[in-house]
Amino acid sequence: MTITPDDARALDRDDPLKDARRHFDLPDGLIYLDGNSLGPPPVQAKAAIQRCVETEWATDLIASWNSADWMGLPLRTGARIARLIGVSENSVIAADSVSVNIFKLAAGLLNAGLKGVAVERGDFPTDGYVLEGLSRLSGTPFAYVEPGAGAAGLPDGVQVLVKSAVHFRSAALADIEAEERAAKTRGAAIVWDLSHAAGLVDLKLAARGAKYAVGCGYKFLNGGPGAPAFVYCDPDLADGFSQPLSGWMGHARPFDFADGYDPAPGVARFGAGTPAILSMTALHGALEAYEGVDMAAAEAKARALGDLFLKAVDGLGFGLACPGPGEARAGHVSLTHEDGYAIVQAMIARGVIGDFRSPDILRFGFSPLYLSYEEVLRAAGILREIMDAESWRDPRFAARKAVT
């Protein structure tokens, strides 16, 4: 069954999220399927950063720590994220990077007496890299778990698992509730990496029993390149949690300038150094684009966009490195082709932005906030034309460069 432009336009008319597009001012003619890597700026993010530079920094200067509440920005930003991931408002803080935040949570679990740290082989690499570093420093064992094995695959004596809620390559969704149950029976804890899930999947973390999570601000949350990441900690556990990157911004009274660390109550103790206010202001502003967005609708639309794309490119000779149409999948799709890099470049030359992941994966992300069904169908049509004409064989598409 072929999907026609009329079908796509009908889907757009009925789209409960169609109004969210007004928050974005994308370049003319571009179809941006890379929001899973770097989201585009919502207009609120641009306005926020301009205000931060011109008024808060340049004019009010040091007073802005109070007058613009820069001091409260990490928790105010966290509160906006909390609703999107399904946890209580006061249980999230924006801070540092995913890598650094994984270290805080995993190391804090070691401080609480757990032993051993693990990651699934093939999960997003930085998660494992950081655990290697933690293992070497603390002397706790580091282990790989087989892909998809989850908490049930933890070797004896390893009690901390870092696992993506959505896999960066396959977009496969983890079963958070089942994983938490499996962890509990082993006396283990899971640190969820929400990088490819936050702002897209209706995570319902608290209801599903998740206790600890980190996530990325610059993908589906559209917070800007290298936007601050975030930490979630179950509020019933936060007051007893001891994380080792105990900088002054996690202190109960940073402006006492007292010797001796006394952690702030709750999730605020996951603050470390002075937050990157310019970057965090962009993220805080960007999150306004999520006001009124129902996360169940967002997840459903992202999957429907991906399903439409997969159906429309069926038969073009790609392998499938993600769940297929109608299956549980998050916000991107992954195709395989030995000339994937050149094909992605040929698409970029035609105004369709996706990305390439070694060794052979073409990845296309479907943000539910600014993409229409019609655009996604048009992108698939362009890919079809490129494959039919073999226009990716043009030598200018051959050279490889690293792209995040």
Next chain:
Amino acid sequence: MTITPDDARALDRDDPLKDARRHFDLPDGLIYLDGNSLGPPPVQAKAAIQRCVETEWATDLIASWNSADWMGLPLRTGARIARLIGVSENSVIAADSVSVNIFKLAAGLLNAGLKGVAVERGDFPTDGYVLEGLSRLSGTPFAYVEPGAGAAGLPDGVQVLVKSAVHFRSAALADIEAEERAAKTRGAAIVWDLSHAAGLVDLKLAARGAKYAVGCGYKFLNGGPGAPAFVYCDPDLADGFSQPLSGWMGHARPFDFADGYDPAPGVARFGAGTPAILSMTALHGALEAYEGVDMAAAEAKARALGDLFLKAVDGLGFGLACPGPGEARAGHVSLTHEDGYAIVQAMIARGVIGDFRSPDILRFGFSPLYLSYEEVLRAAGILREIMDAESWRDPRFAARKAVT
């Protein structure tokens, strides 16, 4: 001997750094003596961030990791800082916060076999807080050294000292060369905290034998609120250095997405997560204001401005919490008064911005880039008027709020 406005204007005429003021667009009538806490934006910083938002992020989107060389930004920013602190261009990386970077260096020294971590009592608190966290996680002892005792004061079995090159309260300058000698005889290592020194003091770190340092981007470097910090590591030691926050941006080939951490050569391995590009772009732009600035002249001017201020407020009833006129002192002065908070507020109401540090310290910073002798003399005159009229007794100046 009273200093007259004519004297001050004569000093300004002969100021070798007088041209640097053109890089700043400070609010009319404001005398900003708080660059030691938050530097104002150089025009280059504002231009850089606008370009980053409008062109790099909004228009070029994901391609900017290559086309705008976001990938290289941490090392390009580090290279601009390197000259200011007197080390080779390829030995500094901009990354994370001071707190996080202290952890990287101190923990890496433990990985290299050193034992025990220490900080001077009364040094900037976050340095000690982070070492407490490292101690708890790794099991290495944590100790306080008496104020000013330095490496010679390290207890037996403690080999890592974090010490400010310029003390945040007193502006006292450490003797880097002597400290490094004392450390060497004990088999110890010093991590220098340059937060109140970088961009102000002619540090000559390499010539003075310093091996490891961190510093702050948002004080005298004017990089914006919460600007990324930096790490310096002696290039002869960097390739053997193992820091535990081993995120993907410190990997030799991050875009291989391979399991197993393989550190990048040199100081690049101090990268951790994805850098906060918006904030780092502001810092990178801000550093253009230092082009052509001789650091010996910068240090001399800052001290001369401070000397002028101290002489001009002599006899007003303040205690002195910093080295006096003509003594070795960095870029700020610290006065004491039991009503210091209200006095600082009264000055702010008159357009002179300084800051207050518990319990009783009035702190005034003297950036050599944008302040004139005449302005500093005028600020001292305003303080004299406030003290003479006791106008700080106005109740609206009494309420305390935290200000960084």
